[in-house]
Amino acid sequence: MRRTEHIMGIPISIDIRDAPDERTAGEAMSAAFEVLRSADERFSPFRSNSELRRYERGETTASADLVEVFEIARWAGIASSGAFSIHAPDGSLDTNGVVKGWAAQRAAEELLARGVRNFCLNAGGDVVTHGEPEPGRPWRTGVRDPGDPRRVVAVVEQHDGAVATSGTYERGAHVWDGRTGGPARTLVAATVVADSLTTADVLATCVLVLGPEGVAWAIGQGARDAFAVLPGGGVVTAGAQVQLPAGVA
Template identity: 70%
Template sequence: MRVSEHVMGTVFSLDVRATAPDVAARAAADAFALLREAEARFSPFLADSELRRFERGECAPSSDLHEVLAIAERASAASGGAFDVRAPDGSLDTNGVVKGWAAQRAADALAAAGCGAFCLNAGGDVVTRGVPEPGRGWRTGVRDPHDPRRMLAVVELGDGAVATSGVYERGSHVWDGRTGRPATGLLAATVVAEDLTTADVLATSVLALGPDGVAWALDHGARDAFGVRPDGRLVTAARAAPSPGA
């Protein structure tokens, strides 16, 4: 079963395999409902969202908002302040956390509902479970920021997630929290991780940190990571080998 919907400012698509059609349909409807709810509650563009009402002091943070802000605080501390949900104008913008967090929650709901294998694509950020067919994982292409017709890499996943953060489509919308200025060291950063919450936050952090962020990500939950400099050169890093006897 395949279904897609425009939500959270992008297109989410879902491909479910190895699942009874009625189970898949109900699970998909519930998953997309979770995504629409997250958009309504945490959008920085809706004046009556929970995020904006909290910012104005009109409500206490719900457990979900508290969780989102806690994820952001941990990422900020780990990145030395480069990751920041406080925009340069002082307003809260949790988009660097919420899309991956909401998509991961939707994926967890799909798995709990009995979906045996699926791929949830959140506007290019992907979370998967199982495999589409025996002997082959889910394949996600990572595009060249200089040429949308060319793929820099193809990531094959079973259970896992991949996220890319870049400035090549929306311009300089990611800032370095240490300076309050747009992040310019990389055009794009891609992270593979166990879950999409982690992959998405790490990808944004790498973009904010610049080239040094690629190696940093491997020490903070990434299975793999790479970046693209403005001149097109790739930035990669190898995970440090364990010391003898470790």
């Protein structure tokens, strides 16, 4: 059973392969999507009445969830020597660099809590998987070629895990360097494979800012694998889980 909804400005799909019946699958999907909608409503920087904006204005204290988001951002900022930041260049708070992966991982955990064991959740190209699509076969996640949306630059095969990509090829240089306030431009895209999408998403953003040296750095911060695409089309890799097509190096 598969369903797609638009949340956080992106298409998010859930593909369940092992629910005993459609009702069980539908209820699990609805609960997972509600986790995502709630995160968008509470922490969106684009909603004037979100918890994030109300906290920023001093109208409320931070909830336990917002504190958790802040702690993840603080860790990433320290680990990356300031490259990662949730303070936008204008000084406002923007937690999107944490919240999308964090919320999608929580949605996946909601599926697990409801007894779903074989599923794929795809949040705008950032993917968390569990189990297998059919007996004896892992989930396969294709990472699109930044220069050609019809092609993939790599394929990740895994059962339980997550893949996240941060890039400039669709929205331009929208990720900023927390050290300078300027846009990240040294890479076209950065992909990280990790145990959770929370980790993969944050580390992918860090790598995009840090540049080629960030690929090996990510392995030391909890990534299973990582790779980045350079402006000229070359690829910098670390680890061995990502499968690159012949001729890509």
